[in-house]
Amino acid sequence: MSDKTLAKGKVLVVDDNPQLIKMLSAILRGFCSVSFATSGEEALQVAAKQQPQVILLDMQLPGMDGFETCKALKSSAATANAAVLFVTAHSEADFEVRALELGAVDFIAKPFNPAVVTARVKTHLLLAAQTEAMRELIERDSLTGIYNRRYFDKQLGGEFTRHRRQALPMAVIMLDIDHFKLYNDGYGHVAGDECLRQVADILSSGIRRPGEFVARYGGEEFCVVRAHTTQEEAAKTGVYLCERVRNAVIPHEFSPTGAYLTISVGVVSFVPRQGMALQDVLECADQALYQAKKSGRNTSCVNSFD
Structure with missing residues (x-):
């Protein structure tokens, strides 16, 4: 040693x-x-x-x-x-x-x-x-170096319990690289892997507060967990992350959305309470992500969790 x-x-x-x-x-x-x-x-x-x-x-x-x-x-x-x-x-x-x-x-x-x-x-x-x-x-994604789904599931549960005990709001943000299949098919899988690493670096460098983290959720999808975050703050984070990826000007000539790589973002902010299921929260964020894609991609949408 x-x-x-x-x-x-x-x-x-x-x-x-x-x-x-x-x-x-x-x-x-x-x-x-x-x-x-x-x-x-x-x-x-x-x-x-x-x-x-x-x-x-x-x-x-x-x-x-x-x-x-x-x-x-x-x-x-x-x-x-x-x-x-x-x-x-x-x-x-x-x-x-x-x-x-x-x-x-x-x-x-x-x-x-x-x-x-x-x-x-x-x-x-x-x-x-x-x-x-x-x-x-065990907890890091081997391709991008950021946290993996295993860590995300464990840490989200811990943050959920902590915020429920403190009766404070938190946010879950789901992100998807727009037209990533077209990127992979057009540039090749080696370039696709490098693209995933670049996006992971962009997202993780923008999320730094204690209790916050970025994880690769699967494929070209990422998740962000933000501590002590209201819906207004979470909405701003979604827009901010969209801008960070867009401003990196990563070429994507095969994208119908634009000349550069973009992401779609789904946001949900909530105060954990007894009886609330984490799976329902994730589905709520996923619905917001679906709405962002339906709205033309390269944007962030917020969903309310009742």
């Missing part, structure tokens, strides 16, 4: 002993980013914000003890994937069994050996990096 990769690793130390925090800081700061918390409650807040790959957790903490903190960390979607290592003087089998059952992955014995701490933390940072790389492979 390279020093550059390790430097991206984040470790959270949870302990109420200033001396131990100082010692662990001296060991870890040489190869990763380190943050600290002195209680279980503070650990949950810091971990949710910092998203550490590794958490060194003391058993004896004020308020929530190590077991309670570990359980809470593993129960939260924001911190469930972090590797929890108990730093403890306990070596009884019952202690280790309970810790493992709660989601811990390793132990560092007190008094600790700096070489052992370094080796174990580096091992779990490496595992985290490998897991993230594998996740990227």
Whole structure:
């Protein structure tokens, strides 16, 4: 594992002993980013914000003890994937069994050996990096490099739940490259693949806010999810994305719509509520996309979701 990769690793130390925090800081700061918390409650807040790959957790903490903190960390979607290592003087089998059952992955014995701490933390940072790389492979479209349908389905469900809990609006936008079959037939499949990559880059570079993402939905169709977005804002986004693709002036001499590549866009904005089905939302966006195509393409249409 390279020093550059390790430097991206984040470790959270949870302990109420200033001396131990100082010692662990001296060991870890040489190869990763380190943050600290002195209680279980503070650990949950810091971990949710910092998203550490590794958490060194003391058993004896004020308020929530190590077991309670570990359980809470593993129960939260924001911190469930972090590797929890108990730093403890306990070596009884019952202690280790309970810790493992709660989601811990390793132990560092007190008094600790700096070489052992370094080796174990580096091992779990490496595992985290490998897991993230594998996740990227699984969730990325191999042709365009943007997110794929698998990621879209999973992430849309998460955003839907979050917005329902907060009673806030969000938007789903479906986009289709106009006359892409004619482009493929006219320029060839190699050029068609490059066209898909160009459009993916144009769309993804225009969507950057937290909670927003672009995914390849299938073939020449893409989807955009926008967080905290009203219908008016979503409508503007649809027009904006049309303009971005049109202004890229990608030649399409085989298109009946114009001399350059264009897209059609279907937009729906809604506040998720109990009993609302995601499939109905997608169908609503698809209907708006159909209307855009029916209206002559190279345009964006908005559909209301009741």
